[in-house]
Amino acid sequence: MLHEKKFYLAVLLSVAAIIAGTIWPETKKDSPLVSGTFLELLNSSLQSQTVLFILPLAAVLPCGEEYLREKDSRFLRFLIIRRSKVVYCLDKVVTTALSGAMVWFLGAFFAGLFFFLLFFSREVLWSWPTSTIFALFATLGRILLSASSLASLSAGAGALGGSVYLAFGVPFLLWYACIILRERYFEALYCIDPTEWIMAENDWGSNQMGLWMFLLLLALFCAVLHWMVLEWKLREI
Numbered sequence: 001m002l003h004e005k006k007f008y009l010a011v012l013l014s015v016a017a018i019i020a021g022t023i024w025p026e027t028k029k030d031s032p033l034v035s036g037t038f039l040e041l042l043n044s045s046l047q048s049q050t051v052l053f054i055l056p057l058a059a060v061l062p063c064g065e066e067y068l069r070e071k072d073s074r075f076l077r078f079l080i081i082r083r084s085k086v087v088y089c090l091d092k093v094v095t096t097a098l099s100g101a102m103v104w105f106l107g108a109f110f111a112g113l114f115f116f117l118l119f120f121s122r123e124v125l126w127s128w129p130t131s132t133i134f135a136l137f138a139t140l141g142r143i144l145l146s147a148s149s150l151a152s153l154s155a156g157a158g159a160l161g162g163s164v165y166l167a168f169g170v171p172f173l174l175w176y177a178c179i180i181l182r183e184r185y186f187e188a189l190y191c192i193d194p195t196e197w198i199m200a201e202n203d204w205g206s207n208q209m210g211l212w213m214f215l216l217l218l219a220l221f222c223a224v225l226h227w228m229v230l231e232w233k234l235r236e237i
Helices: 005-020 037-046 049-060 066-072 075-082 085-122 130-161 164-184 194-199 206-234
Strands: none
Touching: 005 037, 005 049, 005 085, 037 085, 037 130, 049 085, 049 130, 049 164, 049 194, 066 085, 066 130, 075 085, 085 130, 085 206, 130 164, 130 194, 130 206, 164 194, 194 206
16 A cells, blocks of 8 residues: 555645645734644644545545456456465455545645644644644544545445446545435435534534444445455455
């Protein structure tokens, strides 16, 4: 994963999306900024429409077509002989699930570093408010789980259909189909809306625990689905 150019392209895309979605604060020459401004900027940027649009694209870019590429190059048979089908499936499922999350973790890190260098020295107090930190990590955690689900879904769809277009298209189409379904037909069914998964604006129980359980189970379901598709496809080899 880390030796692929697509991985670094996806990280760059995520950084660009975060910065493009930033609502920049109004600054005056002799007026200091509120403490924690750079953290609040990062948190609000992670919830922007730009990030919501790019999220399903950047998450699937590193590993969405990995199985198809290995199969077409006949490298897949060598990997299975060298290891085993079980080890190959485990390695592929874990790597794929982590790839989507890693892309957005690094994207948030580099964007946060950019905001830090730009604004931290101009803040009135050099301190990080605890509430802002918790809110930022909660938003980032929801993004990482969503990105992990998308990456697994992408790899599974690509392997099942044998098409790169399915690998990259299915997660994107399902992501926006869920948004449209909620906005136009099922307004009260906010659990199907990916926007809600990131922004957590509705009631999911104490400390939004219901949302965390939902996203964790979704990531596990997509990973298991990816595993099942790989096992089925490897029977042909």
